[in-house]
Amino acid sequence: MxxxxxxxxxxxxxxxxxxxxxxxxxxxxxxxxxxxxxxxxxxxxxxxxxxxxxxxxxxxxxxxxxxxxxxxxxxxxxxxxxxxxxxxxxxxxxxxxIVLIHQELSLVPEMTVAENIFLGSLPTTALGIVNWRTLFDRAGRILDQLGCRFAASDKVDRLSIANRQMVEIARALVFTPKxxxxxxxxxxxxxxEKVVLFDIIERxxxxxxxxxxxxxxxxxxxxxxxxxxxxxxxxxxxxxxxxxxxxxxxxxxxxxRSLEGRPAAAPGAIGEVALELKGLSCGDLFRDVSFSLRRGEVVGMYGLIGAGRTEIAETIFGLRTPDAGEIRVHGEVVQIASPPDAIRHGIALAPESRKEQGLVLGMSCRDNMSLAQLEGVSATGWLDRGAEQAIYDEYAERLALKSPSWRTPVVNLSGGNQQKVVLGKWLSTRPEILIVDEPTRGIDVGSKSEIHALIRRLAASGIAVLVISSEMPEVLGVSDRILALYHGRLAAEFDAASVTEDALVQAISGM
Amino acid sequence: MTSSTLHTSLRRVMIVPPIWLILIACVVFFSFAADNFLALNNFTNILIQTSTIGLIALGMTVVMINGNIDLSVGAVVALAASLSVGMQDQLGILPAVAVGLGSGMALGFLNGVIVWKTGVDAFIVTLGAMIGVRGLVFLYTQEQSFFSMNFAYADFGMSSMAGVPTLAIVFLVFTAIMHWLMTSTSHGRNAYAVGGNREAAQNAGIRVGWHMVANFVLVGFFAALAGITLSTQMGASTPNLGINYELWTITAVVLGGTKLAGGSGSILGTLGGVLTIGVLRNGMNLMQVPAFYVLVVMGVILIAVLFVDQRVSRREAEELKL
Amino acid sequence: MAKADAQAGRSSDRQRLISGENVRRILQTQGILIAFILFLVAFSLSSDRFASFDNVSTVFRQVSIIGTIALGVTIVVIGGNLDLSVGSLLSFTTVLVVDLHDKIGPTGAILVMFAAALAVGAVNGLLVGFARLNSLIVTLGMLSAIQGVTLIYTGGQNVDIVDQEGTWFTFFGRDFLLGIAVPTWIFLVLAVALHIVLTRTTFGRRVFAVGGNPTASAFSGVRRARVVFSTYLISAAATGCAALILGSRVMGSQNNVGQGYELLVLAGVILGGTSLLGGSGSIPKTVIGVLILGFIQNGLLLMGYPYYAQWLVTWVVIILAVWLDVASKRGRLFTTTS
The missing domain is CATH 3.40.50.300 (P-loop containing nucleotide triphosphate hydrolases)
Known part of the structure; x- marks a missing residue:
């Protein structure tokens, strides 16, 4: 105690x-x-x-x-x-x-930078009339102090995420914070942008x-x-x-307790190519991306935010239309125009944002798990509740899901268990290719290692797994091979067992 | 010009409420198509015709910028009109008008406090009020229409100042005041904060609850004022006055570019929306097109504006096919 | 040691929470039913005639038009959208079926009427589902446009059926089957059918998913646009059924007969407890919500109050019902907004 x-x-x-x-x-x-x-x-x-x-x-x-x-x-x-x-x-x-810089930005997008900085305490005359000159002068001084390159009169909805964060910090400085x-x-x-932030913290x-x-x-x-x-x-x-x-x-x-080390790879289980991309391009998002993914293999995709990782996954899954290139599944060129096409080809995507993209939060665990294959549980359009229950029972057990009941709305589960429901949904479609995008974002350390071990097990059972992550320990720990992305292009490919952290960092920052 | 720079320059143009482009197009069209359209007294006509919905729309804009909505305005129009006509005999004109305005503000206050304290969506709270306030109107009027016995009341509705109809002046003056309120005062600026990011507004120390109540009182005031000016035009009130006005008002405000989600919109846009509807009605009327067609054209324009707005403001490349 | 105590305390806290949650769940799912029953008991005690079969069947018949529309709107709302065009559509379809009755006969009139209703539903569905426009504004625009089309069609005149005796068209609004009025049958049969669709079919599941989280549904391979499109077809078809009842009951129609129905219908849906946010709700809830509206009206009339007294009571009841629902989810009666 x-x-x-x-x-x-x-x-x-x-x-x-x-x-x-x-x-x-x-x-x-x-x-x-x-x-x-x-x-x-x-x-x-x-x-x-x-x-x-x-x-x-x-x-x-x-x-x-x-x-x-x-x-x-x-x-x-x-x-x-x-x-x-x-x-x-x-x-x-x-x-x-005492000032709090929020994780979820607390700005008003339709207002100017200056109004956001002085939100709730706009300088006004006696009648409540805003004194714009004072407002812009004072806001401008604070922005200068932070070395910001945008103007106090810019609208916030035109700023990048990093600049918005600067506005948050500027807001903190109004009250000479302690x-x-x-x-x-x-x-x-x-x-x-991190470097700039750390600089400000030092100051x-x-x-x-x-x-x-x-x-x-x-x-x-x-x-x-x-x-x-x-x-x-x-x-x-x-x-x-x-x-x-x-x-x-x-x-x-x-x-x-302490964490176990890297989950053991199952050696020698790697089989034929399951998914192959050839020269895939999509607008400014990514260009000429080619790689292959084999059965039984975990490939990590590592890169900065905005490097095109998620967008590549979304294109494979039929959520974006590529301008050029082809996707092959088991050697055959396929046209994937929508997620149902992807699912038909044995592809599964556990998306980046669990709550926005992965789950219907108000729905029960069971109904979420069967959502990706309603045809699978009912050929005629009538729901087969027995089949749904069987799916839930099987994957709740296999994934060690901790949920009070099948009818618990997923919104009441912890982040780690929510991710298990997402994974259960996709595993129950019996995919041959599984893409997991930031599988452990916002998940506590204990559940993290559990999910990493699960990914290894899935690969060992013959599934080809693509893990997208912005955490280096994660890609290093879980992958057999690592693809490094830089500005929408495949910068390098590494063997996970022999790559150094420095080499990875250089590859994703274009050095 | 690449498509992306076209997009940015289009978006820049959109700073002017886009409805004004449609309004100008309509004015140009009717100037050629309808003979008497360009006359000065026709424009004052349009202003009088649009002033009822226009006044309500001023208040509705503020409430909608807050991210709320008020469906009870049509019923409040009837209540305020009935009270201010029905009480004249006992109280005299001005006190009766005050009672009418007061009733609208009181109901706005009630709506606002319920929305604030219960957390029930404004759509539902004011939907209930829409039904209930109509009940109050019938309760008070006993289903009767009232006629103003005092000619001064109806005279006001017909009067002019320096050749401009008084009702048109009332509408324009209040439009100017509301524009000033929304662009230059801290209350107006806070309205955008409350609608755009309520939690941030609250954390910044804005008294969100009272702020929203104040705006519901405003829309109640304007709905009551609209009811009273409408009854001065007729010299009478009926219990069915204002039915469906909530829908026409929302149409005008949305045409003016105010988003249902809150956080954006402007009084100038709303003025544009209100005038567009007025010009359409008036112009088609002058062209002897049956009034029914106006309804169709309005519906189509509403959807078309929404469609264009969505195409222009969305960032094609970043969007998923959902 | 202290830690063990704390842990024990926490787990018993959790158990209490769970049982509290159960009570809350029952109140949340069945609260409106309990309120409904209390209502009926109170009215029965205050008026002898209230609980009679005749009276109850009268109420069912009276709510059948609003109720039938509300069934379709419920599905749209669960799918995460609104449909404000149903009032205008009711006017249009009623005018259409009545006017065509004498021109092309009842069968043809009914077929054309449903085709027209579905066409309107398809336009709504295309704009909201496929073009992804805001449903409130789209259907508000359609409300205006359909009202205009109706007036253009009739030239502003009311329509009626000349030979009211020699047609089987009276069946839908005026006849009885097994002692129960046909409008009631239509309402209840449609309710059962749509309830089955919502709870037992994959389409129903998709409606809930799309309403609950459209993005996650798309990521799960649900074709959102098609689902939304279908909900509008259902809503339009239900409105067509209501027009059948209305046209047959009156054997004529004013061209603004459905004016204001869009919001009254929504009141019934909300009162039943279907959330405007989408993703939750049910057909039985809507049936109860509509019946509450009907029984308030009927009970107050029997007790000698003027007919508009129901509006005042409805005002209070709607807000109370939704407030209690919101409050039980929040765990406190009032918001913490300052």
Missing amino acids: TPVAHHTQSELDDLKAKAPLLVLDGVTKTFPGVKALDDVSFEVRHGEVHALLGENGAGKSTLMKVLAGNHQAERGQVHLEGEAIRVANPLEAKKRG VVVFDEPTASLTDA LKEQDVGIVYISHRMDEIFRLSDRITVLRDGQVSGTLKTAETTEDEVTRLMIG
């Missing part, structure tokens, strides 16, 4: 040197039936980057929302610069200098701002943070100094 907090002498000196800026003391927050935060204590010092880690549902977002005034804790105290505060709403939090909370800020940034640090950095990505956390606090089941399972810990230790704190 006792949090791990071994303070060395030097650290105690440090503590004295830098007085805590923000202290949470014994914060508890309960939702109906769930204790989201249980006696959580946490502190941020001036000029410190304090990383916050935990699996999904560990309480990170609740903690953040308590900080930002979206939720009120029922027990415990928050001290800012030694003074006990109660934050009733986000505006009050901002005025006190504490800035970043929630998964790099989720949709390119590498170049905020220099100005003695305390930073809470929430992320799943170990490399970023180890690069940026001074200390790491890990949450598990609503409790603090440990606070560590970054310089004195390892990824393994952090992982252990997160899931309560």
Whole structure:
């Protein structure tokens, strides 16, 4: 029960040197039936980057929302610069200098950059008339400070995702922040944009701002943070100094055990070519892509966001029309004009976005699982509920799905179990070619390794698997071969057993 | 010119509410096709004819920019008209008008508070109110039409100031005020924030609930005002006044480019939508085309505008075949 | 040790949650049925005639037109769209079948009428399904256009059937089978048929999927556009059935007879508990929703209130019904919006 907090002498000196800026003391927050935060204590010092880690549902977002005034804790105290505060709403939090940079961007697309920066506090005259000159001047100054290259009068819906994130940050600077909370800020940034973001974080640090950095990505956390606090089941399972810990230790704190290493590949099971692309092109999205995928093989497709990975998968699946090139399935050229065509050819796609593309959230687990092959469970148009139930029973068991019942709406399942429903839906069509796009995005570490092992097993059973991912450990861990994409072109192909991380990074960044 | 630059320049043109292009085309067409169309008093006619739906549309635009909708406006038109005509004898004209306006604002307040507090979709809340308020009208009027005994009331509906009909002036003045409200005040700008990203608006400290209530009060006010001006034109009110007005109003507002999803739209666009419908009705009338055809043309234009808007604003290359 | 306690606490919390969830589920799925039964009991107690067979069958007959349309609209709504064109379409099809009756005989009139209805449904379906336009605006435009077409067709005149005695066309609106009015039969048989379609066929499953998440449906190989297209055909056909009842009952038609039906029908659908967001709802719910509207009207009339009193009660009932539904899903009565 006792949090791990071994303070060395030097650290105690440090503590004295830098007085805590923000202290949470014994914060508890309960939702109906769930204790989201249980006696959580946490502190941020001036000029410190304090990383916050935990699996999904560990309480990170609740903690953040308590900080930002979206939720009120029922027990415990928050001290800012030694003074006990109660934050009733986000505006009050901002005025006190606690700002949250949201994961889901909280901008209004139809408004100008300046209006977004000053949302809710537009400079006005007595009558509520907006003072545009003051607005644009002040917004412009903040944008300059951040080195942004767009104007305060631009409409937000014309900005790139990264620039929108900059607007979010600019918004945080309006209230001369003392504490800035970043929630998964790099989720949709390119590498170049990440560099800019990290730069800004460094600058905020220099100005003695305390930073809470929430992320799943170990490399970023180890690069940026001074200390790491890990949450598990609503409790603090440990606070560590970054310089004195390892990824393994952090992982252990997160899931309560260590992870097994790379799932074992089944050697020698690789068979004939199942899917082959020849010179496939689609507009500006990707050009002249050729590769093949064999039975029993896992091929990883690695590249930056926007490199064309997802678009290639969507084209194979009949959701986009290629301008040139051909797709061969088992050696024969096929025309795939729509997903039903793809399904007929034994292709399955577990898409990138589970909630938007993968599942009908309000539907039961069983009905979701049979959705991709309604013809399969009923030749005549009448539903065969027995056949549907059989599919559910089989794949719920094979995938170790944890769901209260077949009729539970998938919206009530955890991310990992939702992904299993998606996989069950596609496996039940008995595909010969399975494409999984970001199979573990937003899934906790425990379920991640489970899904990786499953992918290996599927390949061993003779399915050709294409894994699209933007996480290097994932492609390295699960694939036999790796395709590196750069700007819509196949940049290189590697043997997963012998490739180095450097080589991969170079290939996807066009070096 | 490649297709993508064509797209961007098209989108830039779209900053002017596209309905104004259709409006201009209609005006040009009828100028040639109908003899008396270009006369000044014909234009004031159009303004009077469109002022009823036009006034309601001003309020509806704001509510729709918020991402809400108000289906009860037609019933409120009847209630406000009945009250302001029916109470004249007891109260005198101005107090009766005040009661009429007050009833619209009170019902708007009620709709707004229900939408805010219960979280029930505005479509459903105001659909209920549409049915219920019509019941209130029948309850108050006992199914009777009322006639104004005081000629000053009907005279107002026929009056002019400096040669321009008073009702047209009322409509234009309120249009200008609402345009100013939406473009220059923090309330107006917040309307876009509430409709475009409600959670962000709330997190930024905008009092979303009261903001929405204020806009429902606005649309209630304008629906009541429309009912009263309509009854001054007739010197009377009937309990069936305003049936289907909610649908015509929404048609005009959507024609003007306001999105049902909220977050975008403008008063100028709505003015364009209202005038387009007015010009079509008037012009076809002058050409002796039966009024029925206007309904068909309106329906077709509504769908066509939606179709063109979708084709222009969508980014072809990025879109999936779904 | 403390951790074990916490864990135990959490799991018992979870059990309570589950049982609470069960209660909530029953209330959510059957709440409107319970309210309906309470309604009937209250009215029965306050009026002797209310619960009589004659009275109940009168209510069924009265709601049969709105109810029949509502069945089709329910399917459109579950598929994630709206259909505001049904009121105008009812006017048009009624005028058409009545006018053609004397010109080409009842059989031909009925066939042409259904063909016209399906044509309108197909236009809606093409624009919403295949061109992916917003359904509210498309069907609003169609409402206007069809109203115009109806007026052009009749030249603004009302139509009627001259020889009202010598035609079997009276069957649909005025006859009885086994003591039950034919309109009631049409309404209930169509309800059963569409209920089976929705719950027992792959098409029905696809309607729910498309309404629940059109993108995920497409990613699962469901042809969204075809499904949406079909829902509009069904809605138009149901409206055609309603026109059959109406035309046969009145043996004539005003050219704006269906005006305002689009929103009344929607009121019945919503009252039954079908969500406007799509992906959930059912035919039995709509039947109950429409019957509630009918019984409110009937009960209040029997109790001596003027006929417009039903509108005031309907106002309150619609909002309360949806509010309770929303509140039980939210887990609290009021929103937290500031």
